[in-house]
Amino acid sequence: MNAILLDARGDAVEKQTVTPRRVRLTRAAVDRLAELTGVPSPFASVPAPVGGAAGDLVGRLGDDVPAPAVPVADLDEALVAASLVADGVPTDDGRAVLAVWHAPALAVELEVLVRLRRGTVRVRSWHRNLDDWVVCLSTGDGLAFELAWLAAEDWWLELGRAAHVDLAMLRESTCAAPLPAVVETPWELLLATGEAVRRHRTELLDVMVADHTGTTLAGDSPGMLETAADTDVRLWHEQLESDSRGRLHAAVMGRDRRGRPGVGIVEWVLLGDGWRSLTPVTRDGWTMVRIQRRSVVDLPRELAVRAAEVTS
Numbered sequence: 001m002n003a004i005l006l007d008a009r010g011d012a013v014e015k016q017t018v019t020p021r022r023v024r025l026t027r028a029a030v031d032r033l034a035e036l037t038g039v040p041s042p043f044a045s046v047p048a049p050v051g052g053a054a055g056d057l058v059g060r061l062g063d064d065v066p067a068p069a070v071p072v073a074d075l076d077e078a079l080v081a082a083s084l085v086a087d088g089v090p091t092d093d094g095r096a097v098l099a100v101w102h103a104p105a106l107a108v109e110l111e112v113l114v115r116l117r118r119g120t121v122r123v124r125s126w127h128r129n130l131d132d133w134v135v136c137l138s139t140g141d142g143l144a145f146e147l148a149w150l151a152a153e154d155w156w157l158e159l160g161r162a163a164h165v166d167l168a169m170l171r172e173s174t175c176a177a178p179l180p181a182v183v184e185t186p187w188e189l190l191l192a193t194g195e196a197v198r199r200h201r202t203e204l205l206d207v208m209v210a211d212h213t214g215t216t217l218a219g220d221s222p223g224m225l226e227t228a229a230d231t232d233v234r235l236w237h238e239q240l241e242s243d244s245r246g247r248l249h250a251a252v253m254g255r256d257r258r259g260r261p262g263v264g265i266v267e268w269v270l271l272g273d274g275w276r277s278l279t280p281v282t283r284d285g286w287t288m289v290r291i292q293r294r295s296v297v298d299l300p301r302e303l304a305v306r307a308a309e310v311t312s
Contacts, residue, residue: 018133020150021093023082030137030145032075037090037098042137045102046126082147097149100135104128106307107253110162114246114270116169125162129155138162156300163248163296165270170245173272179236183291184225184281185216190289193237202238209234215286222290239271240291246270250299252306264306268294277302 027043034041079085084094108127113120125138134155136148150158189212196204209230216233217225228236248268255261267278275294280287294302 018149018151019093020148020154021083022146022148023084025078025082025145025147026070026075027143027145028070029075029078030147032072033079033084033090033094034098036079036085036088037095039098039102042098042101042126046137093149096133097135097147100130100133100149101128101137104130105254106130106311108159108303108307109251109253110159111249112162112165112246113248114165115171117171118169123162127155127158134158156304159300159303160296163268163275163299165246165275167272167274170270170272173243173245175239175243175272178273179239179271179276179291179293180218181220181293182222182225183216183218183228183236184222184283184288185233185237185291186212187280187287187289189216190237190240193234194241197238197241205234205238206230209237215288222292240269240276243271244269245272248275248299250303252303252310254307254310256311262310264303264310266299266302266306268299 031041031043076085076088079094084091084097090098106129108129110125110127111122112125113122121140123138123140125136128135129152132152134150134152136146136150136158138146138148148158189208192208193205196202196208212233213230214227216228216236218228218232218236219225247270248266250266252264252266253261268275269278269291270276275296275298277290277292277294277298279290279292281290282288
């Protein structure tokens with residue numbers, strides 16, 4: 001059964017083939033579109049980042065820092081140019097974009113932090129899906145936004161785009177060799193060694209690894225893993241922290257057939273040679289983490305698996 005798009009008055013929004021668009025708007029322009037449509041602004045449902053390098057973005061997305069005043073006429077002109085408003089009222093696309101945003105069947109929120117040669121960059125992107133429509137709102141500074149809408153069949157391209165990083169722009173790696181394609185190691189060991197490296201206590205790594213001798217496996221695929229030597233395990237754990245060039249966090253939110261909400265999480269770490277996924281697994285009573293080489297095309301696949309889990 002197909003979903004029906006409703007506007008603020010409860011009238012059905014006429015369905016049409018989704019013509020993909022990508023426009024740049026200020027936060028004030030997005031707020032103005034919501035005002036003309038008679039619905040809450042999308043920012044009412046966008047959580048502000050918390051802590052760490054996102055400090056300035058917290059303020060910029062919050063209500064405590066006033067945005068520069070922009071004449072309403074200028075905002076309307078920007079919305080007309082984006083095909084979201086015509087003759088002073090929202091277009092079908094404008095109304096559909098906000099209808100999908102406020103009543104999605106599935107939502108994905110992405111945050112990517114990358115340390116480039118020129119400094120650290122943080123990008124956040126919120127995706128909403130209903131029926132054949134996908135609406136995406138993205139920002140790198142909390143002031144300028146990219147609003148995109150596209151057909152659901154093309155969503156995987158947009159998700160892969162969010163994870164694309166030009167490795168040549170990263171800070172140079174000091175590691176002699178890359179990690180194996182797959183490493184499975186105890187979760188508690190990964191946390192402990194990471195903390196030791198961050199605190200410059202690398203002399204503790206050998207003891208930590210020795211306490212978990214024989215528990216870390218490595219290989220070319222999850223089905224072809226062998227026990228790793230402690231010397232290699234120590235090197236890999238130090239490398240995971242010292243060679244980290246970024247993180248990707250993605251949350252998939254939906255409801256199952258009984259209407260119960262569910263969330264699926266995807267976590268990746270960016271090393272000098274590309275992305276690695278961090279996936280919890282259980283082996284012989286141990287809580288393990290599988291660290292596996294990934295590319296941008298793998299992100300839509302992982303998110304699709306999480307989406308199936310939360311909606312089944």
